[in-house]
Amino acid sequence: MIQVTVRPAGSKRESRYVLVLALIIVLIAALVAWSRVTPIEHNKLKAWQIDARHQLNAAEQGLNADLNVAVEEIQFALNQQQDPSLAYLESLYLPPFIKDSTRIERGAHEWQKYQTADDLLYLGISSDVAIAGHMLLRISRQTTASLDPQYDSWINHKANVTAASVNTFAFDDASLIALGFKQIISEYDKSVTRH
Amino acid sequence: MFKTLLVSLLLLSFSRYGITAPLQIGVTLHPYYSYVTNIVGDKATVVPMIPEGFNPHAYEVRSEEIKRVGALDVVVLNGLGHDDFAERMIAASENPHIPIIEANENVPLLPASGNVAASRMGANAPSVGGKIVNAHTFLSITGSIQQVQTIARELGKLDPDNARYYRKNARDYARKLRKIRAEALSKLANHTRQNIQVATIHGAYDYMLREFGMEVTAVVEPAHGIEPSPSQLAKTIEDIRRLKVNVIFSEMNFPSPYVDTIQRETGVRLYALSHIISGAYTPKKFEIEMAKNFNTVVQAILEADTRTKTESTDHDQ
Numbered sequence: 020m021i022q023v024t025v026r027p028a029g030s031k032r033e034s035r036y037v038l039v040l041a042l043i044i045v046l047i048a049a050l051v052a053w054s055r056v057t058p059i060e061h062n063k064l065k066a067w068q069i070d071a072r073h074q075l076n077a078a079e080q081g082l083n084a085d086l087n088v089a090v091e092e093i094q095f096a097l098n099q100q101q102d103p104s105l106a107y108l109e110s111l112y113l114p115p116f117i118k119d120s121t122r123i124e125r126g127a128h129e130w131q132k133y134q135t136a137d138d139l140l141y142l143g144i145s146s147d148v149a150i151a152g153h154m155l156l157r158i159s160r161q162t163t164a165s166l167d168p169q170y171d172s173w174i175n176h177k178a179n180v181t182a183a184s185v186n187t188f189a190f191d192d193a194s195l196i197a198l199g200f201k202q203i204i205s206e207y208d209k210s211v212t213r214h
Numbered sequence: 215m216f217k218t219l220l221v222s223l224l225l226l227s228f229s230r231y232g233i234t235a236p237l238q239i240g241v242t243l244h245p246y247y248s249y250v251t252n253i254v255g256d257k258a259t260v261v262p263m264i265p266e267g268f269n270p271h272a273y274e275v276r277s278e279e280i281k282r283v284g285a286l287d288v289v290v291l292n293g294l295g296h297d298d299f300a301e302r303m304i305a306a307s308e309n310p311h312i313p314i315i316e317a318n319e320n321v322p323l324l325p326a327s328g329n330v331a332a333s334r335m336g337a338n339a340p341s342v343g344g345k346i347v348n349a350h351t352f353l354s355i356t357g358s359i360q361q362v363q364t365i366a367r368e369l370g371k372l373d374p375d376n377a378r379y380y381r382k383n384a385r386d387y388a389r390k391l392r393k394i395r396a397e398a399l400s401k402l403a404n405h406t407r408q409n410i411q412v413a414t415i416h417g418a419y420d421y422m423l424r425e426f427g428m429e430v431t432a433v434v435e436p437a438h439g440i441e442p443s444p445s446q447l448a449k450t451i452e453d454i455r456r457l458k459v460n461v462i463f464s465e466m467n468f469p470s471p472y473v474d475t476i477q478r479e480t481g482v483r484l485y486a487l488s489h490i491i492s493g494a495y496t497p498k499k500f501e502i503e504m505a506k507n508f509n510t511v512v513q514a515i516l517e518a519d520t521r522t523k524t525e526s527t528d529h530d531q
Contacts, residue, residue, distance in 0.1 A: 087320065088363070112392040
């Protein structure tokens with residue numbers, strides 16, 4: 020007698036195969052995605068640096084952007100043997116040196132120009148560090164003929180910086196750091212969807 | 215022999231190293247067309263990479279435009295997410311190694327905003343990994359001047375004979391732009407912005423409003439360029455009420471029923487700003503539309519200040 024086992028009609032087995040196949044596909048896809056992840060690299064800031072995007076408030080971000088823009092005009096004046104005085108910068112409508120209506124909103128800074136053997140400096144003493152810290156723009160006088168100006172900007176949130184105390188300043192990195200200034204660092208990030 | 219010599223001389227005359235042909239400079243967005251034409255004057259040709267009438271937010275690359283890219287000497291990019299299509303066009307062109315000028319390389323960037331969740335956390339809300347930035351640096355005078363300076367410097371490196379000319383034009387253009395801002399701010403001498411809570415429909419105006427000393431409280435954009443659903447609209451209205459917003463900046467091409475509903479339901483006036491990414495490419499487009507934008511913001515501040523003063527007088531009585 021021949022016995023034939025006939026399995027009941029149904030798709031249980033096929034469903035299982037499809038499920039296993041789907042799981043394998045998902046696993047492979049996950050593995051590929053995981054292997055292609057690139058870690059987000061952050062510029063590690065030093066203790067005496069501050070990030071312009073995340074660590075400055077809106078007023079300070081605005082001041083920093085304006086200072087960066089002013090560098091071109093200051094450098095041009097230097098190249099023309101002209102004194103980039105505060106009055107000269109104001110005559111060019113150059114913020115933050117021009118006394119416009121955002122001044123109060125941004126801390127009502129009083130600007131002073133200083134000069135060392137190497138650098139030209141513009142220091143803005145804030146009337147209220149809670150609104151915006153004291154700002155300093157430092158432009159190298161040594162490289163003014165180059166196409167790319169050498170400059171940096173600094174911020175200080177300590178209330179005890181006054182116009183009188185500035186006369187004792189040395190404007191090198193170590194002295195500025197000792198006085199509580201932080202160098203402002205702007206990171207350039209291209210669009211994340213570019214290749 | 216004579217023929218060969220003649221051909222060689224002709225080729226040399228068109229070569230970058232001989233008597234130079236004017237640079238062909240590709241740009242992706244309207245503001246960059248204005249920037250670059252003002253920098254180069256008649257010493258170079260500025261070529262828009264996408265034709266008029268196409269929205270760069272949703273631009274699909276076409277073969278005829280890719281063909282044109284092959285003839286360019288350099289491309290100026292926003293690079294922050296507003297013209298991501300450009301690199302794909304360059305890669306697919308006959309000249310995939312065209313030099314690129316990253317106009318925003320020296321601009322201090324702000325984090326991206328664009329949804330209510332982010333705006334709840336304030337304008338400095340960290341984006342994914344802190345790396346996603348607001349691409350609309352061209353919608354501000356300071357951001358634009360900084361890009362103009364960078365573009366002029368970089369073009370000068372590619373075309374040293376005209377480097378001084380480019381830098382001079384860039385300075386002149388920057389002065390013209392600065393005047394727009396100075397004139398607008400001079401109208402606000404006795405008007406405070408402290409009582410103004412600003413919302414924008416699109417997260418494009420953070421850079422510009424910062425020039426007025428204002429921060430954007432909320433970006434109430436459901437999805438850019440897409441008609442909002444009734445539930446998205448209801449949520450937007452709820453957010454505007456909850457955040458006590460008293461000025462909203464919308465966009466010129468936003469659907470008016472949407473704008474009217476927000477205005478009617480919240481009682482907050484909407485002011486339309488230009489995104490400067492549509493219409494004809496012209497050298498003056500940027501300065502004209504930015505001046506209008508600045509005037510609109512001035513009007514909004516003056517009216518909000520008057521309303522606040524009236525309300526406080528009524529309250530005192």
